[in-house]
Each structure stands twice: as C-alpha cells, then as structure tokens.
Amino acid sequence: MDRRGFLKAAAIGTIAGSVSATMASAERFFPTKVDMTLFDGINRAKDPLKKTPLEKSHAPAISAPSSVKAGEPFVVEVSVGENVHVMGPVHWIEYIELAIGNEPAGRIEFQPKGYLKPKASFTVVVPKEAAPTGKVTLVAFQRCNLHGLWESNLDISVS
Numbered sequence: 478m479d480r481r482g483f484l485k486a487a488a489i490g491t492i493a494g495s496v497s498a499t500m501a502s503a504e505r506f507f508p509t510k511v512d513m514t515l516f517d518g519i520n521r522a523k524d525p526l527k528k529t530p531l532e533k534s535h536a537p538a539i540s541a542p543s544s545v546k547a548g549e550p551f552v553v554e555v556s557v558g559e560n561v562h563v564m565g566p567v568h569w570i571e572y573i574e575l576a577i578g579n580e581p582a583g584r585i586e587f588q589p590k591g592y593l594k595p596k597a598s599f600t601v602v603v604p605k606e607a608a609p610t611g612k613v614t615l616v617a618f619q620r621c622n623l624h625g626l627w628e629s630n631l632d633i634s635v636s
C-alpha cells in the first residue's frame with residue numbers, strides 16, 4: 478500500500494470508529510427504544526373519533542366552554558391526553574402550551590419527578606378584535622420526551 482492509500486484507509490477507519498462510538502453513546506442516553514418518526518414534525522390524532530392507544534395518551538384533550546363572551550375570562554383545561562400520560566424519570570411530558578389561533582398564550586413546564594399530572598388550566602380572555610368572525614381556535618401542544626410534539630385544537634364561538 479502506498480502512502481496515499483494508507484492515509485485514506487486510516488481516515489476511513491477513524492470515521493467509522495467515531496460513528497460507532499457516537500451510536501453507542503446515543504444508546505446510553507436513550508436506553509428506551511423510540512419511534513424516531515414521531516420527532517419528524519407535529520403529531521395529531523388521525524381520526525379523532527377512533528384514536529389509537531398512543532393518540533389517546535398523547536393528543537392533548539382540550540376542555541372549554543363552546544361559547545364565550547369577548548373580554549370575559551373563561552377557563553381552558555388541557556390534559557395529556559384522554560388517558561392521562563405517565564410522569565416519571567424515564568418517560569414524561571415536558572410542557573403543555575396553549576395558543577389562541579396563531580398567537581402563543583402560555584406554557585406550563587413539568588419536571589420528570591412524577592409530582593404533577595400532565596394537566597394545566599389557563600384562564601383566558603379573548604378580546605373582541607381577536608375574533609372578528611365570531612370564532613377562535615384554541616390550539617394545545619404538548620411534548621413527550623419519548624413520543625414528540627403533539628397538537629389538538631378546538632373551535633369556540635365568541636360573542
């Protein structure tokens with residue numbers, strides 16, 4: 478083997494070695510097998526009337542009055558999800574977020590200690606100018622450390 482061939486082989490060997498070392502360390506940090514496609518984008522229940530077990534425990538369940546008055550407070554409750562998600566050091570909900578249409582309204586962060594259930598209550602006031610068509614969409618997000626970002630929404634009327 479000439480000098481150039483030797484250097485090429487040595488470089489390839491070094492790269493292969495560092496890739497396998499990186500993969501081994503990734504296994505150490507993520508000891509639980511996860512479906513990485515859940516981290517490609519935002520997950521939603523495909524058929525809200527026929528949710529899978531994963532969707533039932535991850536799609537945020539939004540509870541709010543179907544009709545509210547502009548300028549008056551009302552409570553929006555968000556639960557993760559219909560079947561309340563587990564909270565522990567290996568598998569937990571990192572946060573719950575609420576948006577009014579495209580406007581972020583607030584976010585609750587959770588620690589993976591298991592003290593809190595993944596539920597949040599938001600006291601919301603929608604000004605008249607935020608609902609020119611007489612409707613707003615409540616959008617809830619949650620992020621699970623093993624199952625990615627999930628979104629649900631609920632339209633309510635505003636008079």
Ligand SMILES: [Fe+2]
Nearest residue numbers: 568621623624
């Ligand atoms: Fe999860």
